[in-house]
Amino acid sequence: MNIGSRLAFLRDQRGLTQEELAASLGISRAALSHYEKNRREPDTETLGKVADLFQVSIDYLVGRTEQSNTVLDPEVRQFADRLELSDDQVLEHFTLTVDGRKLTPEEARRFIAFVRAERDMKI
Amino acid sequence: MNIGSRLAFLRDQRGLTQEELAASLGISRAALSHYEKNRREPDTETLGKVADLFQVSIDYLVGRTEQSNTVLDPEVRQFADRLELSDDQVLEHFTLTVDGRKLTPEEARRFIAFVRAERDMKI
DNA sequence: AATTTACGATACATATTGTATCAAGTCAAG
DNA sequence: CTTGACTTGATACAATATGTATCGTAAATT
Numbered sequence: 001m002n003i004g005s006r007l008a009f010l011r012d013q014r015g016l017t018q019e020e021l022a023a024s025l026g027i028s029r030a031a032l033s034h035y036e037k038n039r040r041e042p043d044t045e046t047l048g049k050v051a052d053l054f055q056v057s058i059d060y061l062v063g064r065t066e067q068s069n070t071v072l073d074p075e076v077r078q079f080a081d082r083l084e085l086s087d088d089q090v091l092e093h094f095t096l097t098v099d100g101r102k103l104t105p106e107e108a109r110r111f112i113a114f115v116r117a118e119r120d121m122k123i
Numbered sequence: 124m125n126i127g128s129r130l131a132f133l134r135d136q137r138g139l140t141q142e143e144l145a146a147s148l149g150i151s152r153a154a155l156s157h158y159e160k161n162r163r164e165p166d167t168e169t170l171g172k173v174a175d176l177f178q179v180s181i182d183y184l185v186g187r188t189e190q191s192n193t194v195l196d197p198e199v200r201q202f203a204d205r206l207e208l209s210d211d212q213v214l215e216h217f218t219l220t221v222d223g224r225k226l227t228p229e230e231a232r233r234f235i236a237f238v239r240a241e242r243d244m245k246i
Numbered sequence: 247a248a249t250t251t252a253c254g255a256t257a258c259a260t261a262t263t264g265t266a267t268c269a270a271g272t273c274a275a276g
Numbered sequence: 277c278t279t280g281a282c283t284t285g286a287t288a289c290a291a292t293a294t295g296t297a298t299c300g301t302a303a304a305t306t
Contacts, residue, residue, distance in 0.1 A: 030264070
């Protein structure tokens with residue numbers, strides 16, 4: 001995956017013309033065309049504008065990940081921050097039920113891993 | 124936050140000299156110095172190398188997020204993918220209990236939002 | 247005090263990018 | 277079928293940005 005394909009994909013997905021998107025980004029249509037054809041590379045500022053506009057991460061834009069929304073919704077983060085996790089023993093006190101089915105310890109472990117990741121405690 | 128500060132921070136954190144990091148990235152020390160002082164901008168390729176080397180996201184590098192590990196652990200993703208969510212009514216069938224306490228609808232909603240975000244279903 | 251190490255700043259050759267412009271393809275209206 | 281509007285790709289060249297060698301400086305080392 002490359003920047004060009006992502007850009008073209010996102011633009012098409014929203015039904016925009018190069019002209020329109022270029023205007024939104026404050027660049028010329030020619031420049032955008034170059035980006036989509038991987039002839040030129042947008043600078044970081046433009047990359048940021050694209051990410052903001054389409055609500056995707058730059059990592060997704062440049063093809064480093066398939067996950068478009070690396071930038072998680074603030075409310076999602078808020079949820080994660082609500083949970084109180086201290087040490088590894090939380091697993092014991094942790095009960096998760098989805099659709100009436102209790103999560104397996106393994107699944108619960110993954111969920112906790114997520115919350116921790118969100119809290120930047122993995123580093 | 125800007126690229127320069129992030130770069131300098133990460134490099135210092137690992138106790139590397141500009142010379143060493145530059146070598147790892149395959150660029151000149153002068154170039155790295157420019158980046159750290161926000162005099163020049165690294166291209167996407169270099170940005171990717173830095174992200175790989177320090178295991179952070181590009182979004183973090185360029186200062187779009189404070190969260191360094193935007194790139195989530197694969198096992199975390201695996202957990203999210205396990206859950207089966209279909210439509211907005213999942214809320215009804217959704218029961219989450221943490222530390223013996225049922226999550227409020229609002230909290231549950233946020234969790235669902237997270238799972239959906241993970242699945243890229245928000246678009 | 248001399249040397250070494252690490253880093254910032256500058257200058258300039260080189261490389262990259264921005265944009266105007268032309269070309270080609272598609273499509274609907276007449 | 278033909279025309280004209282739309283949309284996008286390609287090219288050329290001026291404008292801009294980048295890479296690197298080099299010098300200056302400060303702090304640490306001997």
